[in-house]
């Protein structure tokens with residue numbers, strides 16, 4: 001059998017008023033699934049940019065069949081300014097899908113990328129994000145709330161997420177998932193609209209490229225592509241994987257005092273219900289508040305800040321998902 005061959009093609013997606021987004025497509029001469037990998041929708045989250053750059057050079061050698069479309073940045077303005085959102089728009093671009101052609105900047109950007117992504121008829125999408133400096137890497141699964149074949153699509157997303165080799169978290173329970181507009185995130189809109197499988201990977205710190213985080217996220221993305229049959233690069237289980245579950249994302253208990261936040265457990269370290277997981281201290285060091293875990297779980301990520309306002313969640317947690 002001849003060696004598979006792949007061709008690389010670059011195109012630019014023009015977004016009126018927001019410039020151009022590059023797209024790199026690596027296409028095998030053997031037919032197969034179509035995957036889309038998107039990065040940097042939150043402009044200060046850059047691990048995915050590094051992953052896409054690595055994939056551009058790796059995939060021509062590794063692609064067995066099908067096609068992978070790589071979007072190194074869905075928010076180049078945010079990347080330039082190291083801002084989460086689209087410059088000039090307060091709205092979260094990852095709550096703006098499928099977007100609107102004459103909407104806010106974030107909605108226009110969402111509309112342009114959504115239209116371009118769907119025109120490529122993907123079978124799956126991997127959206128690359130980052131959480132915080134003090135966090136475990138994880139894969140997050142949207143709630144499939146609408147459409148026929150929900151159960152099958154949810155199972156397909158679960159299988160893809162598990163293939164990342166990372167801890168898998170389900171999103172908030174459905175009522176909060178919808179209230180927070182997470183069905184309007186890019187993967188949320190895909191699973192709840194056209195019914196396309198999607199997974200989000202959250203790896204590494206924001207704002208600067210960390211080569212170790214890029215390597216972890218690259219292996220995770222290749223693991224997902226392996227499960228979809230495009231490459232043969234299974235992801236090893238990451239050392240931080242928390243056994244048990246299924247787990248879901250939960251906000252940690254909220255501070256009732258502003259102050260210096262100290263989160264006690266290491267991310268990924270399981271704690272029982274009632275354990276003190278965080279302290280808020282005054283600047284002169286008095287303990288103002290101790291925060292206990294309402295249920296068993298583990299810390300996923302600690303906020304990238306030391307001083308917290310009153311009513312802030314002390315951390316992102318994982319707890320067991322009741323279904």
Ligand SMILES: [Zn+2]
Nearest residue numbers: 042045129130
């Ligand atoms: Zn993000």
